[in-house]
Amino acid sequence: MISTLEELDLDTTTRVAAEVPWQTVVWDDPVNLMTYVSYVFRSYFGFARDEAERLMLCVHNDGRAIVATGNREAMERHVQAMHGYGLQATVSRAEP
Template sequence: MEIMTAMPDVISNPETVKAQDKAWRLIVWNDPVNLMNYVSYVFQSYFGFTRERADQLMLQVHNDGFCVVRSGSREAIESDVHAMHGFGLQATMTQEA
């Protein structure tokens, strides 16, 4: 009978560990379809931002072409991207540098 020994833990590459620890960003992009007040409404209703904060972010989207709305875990930001698509907004995610 052969005795199986546990394999030693694999030591991860330090760069990989650092990359896994970095937060993800939700980016909302400007588009020619949605009105500014609708984008502000989405930010208020979905994220719970105050009207003032939602308007700040909406103006950044409008003026700069995009805005980082929030950051967090990959799973949370993926969920936010899908939610923004559900509202008809263009959104993507990227990992922080």
Template sequence: MSTSTLPVESTATTAIPDQPWQTVVWNDPVNLMSYVTYVFRSYFGYARERAEALMLAVHHDGHAVVAEGARETMERHVQAMHDFGLWATVRKAPQ
């Protein structure tokens, strides 16, 4: 009687990470540019130069992507921006 070994098929699957999401801050006629810079510095911890560059993008382009990552984190950022009085939304990052 002969015993043979059969290959075992793997049933493990590889998790594909969720597509990144973005927090987008939009321009509004209410908040001062200095305040928007302050929010980016105080909440996100950005250096003055980075915060000012993002604020200028909001001002000149109408919006700026201020963070990218997991959806839940981006939703928390949007809520924080709303708490600061800024208009922000979540969107999927382009591929």
């Protein structure tokens, strides 16, 4: 039998795990032009030109960029959209 304190600990652990956000990560690839990646970020996410360019340069120079953070379902939708644009993207847990 679980004590009341153990139940509270389990509830807190479950709630904290559920609140940890997820991220959409776009990866560099040898196919897409930098201008196209910037265009996708502007048109899909609604980023201003400067922010889209900054994120595109992160993809190009660092090999990846985190373009969105939120709940898992929303991040999975973003990944599917990026795949629709021909970009490589994945969902990952945000680091605390």
